[in-house]
Amino acid sequence: MALSILCIYYFDGVSAGQHAATPTVAILICYSIFSALLYVFELYQRPLIPALTAHWIDVGWYTLLIAVSNDVNSIYLYGFFFCILIASFRWGFKSGLRVVVVSALIFIIVGLITAPVGTQIGLNHFSIRPVFLTALGYMVAYWGGQEITLKRRLALLRVVNTLSNPRFGVDRTIGSVMERLRTFYEADVCLMVMADLQTADYQLRRADHRHPEQAVHAEAISAEMVSRLLALPAAYGIIYRNGNCGQWWRRWSQHCLAIDVEQNVRPAVPRNTVGELATALDSQSFITVPMRYRNEYVGRIFLTSSRAAFQSSDVGFILQVIDQVMPVIDNIRLVDRLALDAAEYERQKIARDIHDSVIQPYIGLQIGLTAIRQKLNLGIDVTHNVESLLQITGEEVADLRRFVTSLKSNREQADNLLPAVRRFAAKFDKVSGIKVEVDAPTDIRVNDRLAAEVFQMIAEGLSNVRRHTESRRVAIGIACRDNQLTVRITNDNTNGSAADIFAPRSITERAAALGGRAHVKTERDGDTVITVEIPL
Known part of the structure; x- marks a missing residue:
């Protein structure tokens, strides 16, 4: 220059x-x-x-x-x-x-x-x-x-778009947006009245320069206060300035502007309602904009200031901020819900695993000890039985260790189902004396998580046969057809009497959790069949 x-x-x-x-x-x-x-x-x-x-x-x-x-x-x-x-x-x-x-x-x-x-x-x-x-x-x-x-x-707007971190949660995200809006306009207070999307009850959040973190916590609000704060028409954005605030050249008159955000027009200002709202907010100047969620009005946001720094274009900008924030909040809620559902699913899965992998072996150990006590009362030598029970106990302890290790491991395998089932069937045959036959093709490949669930269902089915029937032979069939994994556990009817039909709860719950189903039926020859069908 x-x-x-x-x-x-x-x-x-x-x-x-x-x-x-x-x-x-x-x-x-x-x-x-x-x-x-x-x-x-x-x-x-x-x-x-x-x-x-x-x-x-x-x-x-x-x-x-x-x-x-x-x-x-x-x-x-x-x-x-x-x-x-x-x-x-x-x-x-x-x-x-x-x-x-x-x-x-x-x-x-x-x-x-x-x-x-x-x-x-x-x-x-x-x-x-x-x-x-x-x-x-x-x-x-x-x-x-x-x-x-x-x-x-x-x-x-760029900062608002980067606030979608599910770790912060909905409350922290809303509080952060409110404080940033308040800081942007150098306002005294930012208020948000919003209906809870689950309970439909209104909650109040407040952020001011003295307590910026307060907006993280939602407060219950009375019905009377809700009616006062939401008395304006739902689609109206309002800019209000009292004659006693703002720059000296603006102090001669009161200013009030209404904008219909749906029609994008400036309707007549409901001055009585706006005056009552200014009294409720205890503010000389404020701007309020409706909050929309999926084309429905769910509340309002207020910014109050003693400097009268709001302009008509601020209504559209705050609406744009809200339109950016609401999908973010919705996504965080969705992630939270998915995380809660996943955690609940894992809790249920671990509970079933503990029932089938921990409690059931101890029940078998209890049955074995009871049999030994009866033999001792009859004066029968139980040395062999004790040795067999010790061997079984060692095997169960090893299984428990593998179970704990599997909980810690993140590795995925696709060919471990059949070997595990065959090993368990051989051990079950040796301990219980019940003959177990496994009929399955060698090319069944399922991921490690599904394999663990199927294995637990088979183990639970064999345990039920031992505890609730007098069968001496069990047939296990595993097949994959038409994108569906089918498991059949068939036990013979040894004494020829009609067996009581019941649905094993643990097996049914596991099948339902995998999107499948389990049902029990009796064949013409009296054999009982548990069928589990799981979509792949």
């Missing part, structure tokens, strides 16, 4: 003025050196002067140029626009407007003081340039402030 003005001075000597050529050149050279130093220091990220004062120093430079030019028509007036641009697009509308006012006043005062003696200054001609500076400078300041506001809004 400084070099450009220096070039203009040489190529347009008439416009630059001839009365103070040497001082003008000196000032332009000094300004160029100063600007070069600023640029070099900025490159090395070591600012020479505070950023907030840089544009004011530029104003000083252009004031000197206007003063030495001794010309009310000086072209250095346009240098003020550079200062206005810097202030507006870096610091906002208010900063730019200050530079506009100061620059216009400086131009008028310096122009009058430095005008040649005896020069007739026409008021109409003299006022054109400061009026032009003020009008165009105001426009530049306004659009600079709008750009900064839009950048801040985009930054807030």
Whole structure:
């Protein structure tokens, strides 16, 4: 900028003025050196002067140029626009407007003081340039402030979109959004009245500058307070300012604006309702916007301030923030629900595993000890039985260790079902004396989790045969057809009497948890068949 003005001075000597050529050149050279130093220091990220004062120093430079030019028509007036641009697009509308006012006043005062003696200054001609500076400078300041506001809004929306961390939970996410909104508008308090999506009861959240973390906790709210806070039409956004707050030029009148967010029109303001709401909020200025969830209004959000800093465009922006937040909250709720369901499923699975892998072996051990006691009462040698029981106990302890190890392991295998079933069938045959036959193709491949569930169902089925029947033979069939795993456990009817039909609870629960079903039936020959069908 400084070099450009220096070039203009040489190529347009008439416009630059001839009365103070040497001082003008000196000032332009000094300004160029100063600007070069600023640029070099900025490159090395070591600012020479505070950023907030840089544009004011530029104003000083252009004031000197206007003063030495001794010309009310000086072209250095346009240098003020550079200062206005810097202030507006870096610091906002208010900063730019200050530079506009100061620059216009400086131009008028310096122009009058430095005008040649005896020069007739026409008021109409003299006022054109400061009026032009003020009008165009105001426009530049306004659009600079709008750009900064839009950048801040985009930054807030970007932050809101990154808050979807399920670890934080719904309460923490809502509280964080409320506090960020309050900070964005420099509001005193942010209130949210929202219906619980599960119970439909309304809850109140509050975030203020003294207790920013308070919004994390929802409070119960009375029906009377709900009716007062939600008395406005559901689709109305309201901006309210009392005449006693805000900038001095706004304190002469009360301001109230209503916006129908559905129709995008400005309806008549329900002033009585708004006045009662202002009393309930105990605020001189507030903005309120409805909260929508799946095209239904579920509450309102309020921002209260003593500075009256709300504009009509803020209604649409807050609505946009809410539209971004509600899907995030919905996703977090969904993840929480899935996590709870998964945890409940795991608890049920572990409970069934403990029943089948821990309790059942101890029941067998109890039965064995009872048989030994009966033999001791009859004077029968039980040495062999004790040795057999010790062997069984060791095997069960090893099984328990494998069970605990499987709970800790995350490894997946696809070929461990049949070997485990055959080993267990052989051990069951040896201990109980019940012949077990396993009929299954060798190419059955299921993942480790499904294999563990199927194995537990087979183990539970064999245990039920031993405890509740007098069968001496059991047949286990495993097959995969039409994307379905079928397990059949058949026990023969030894004594020929009708067996009691019942559905084993543990097997039924496991099958249902896997999306399948289990049913029991009696064949014509009297054999009992438990069939488990699981979709793959």
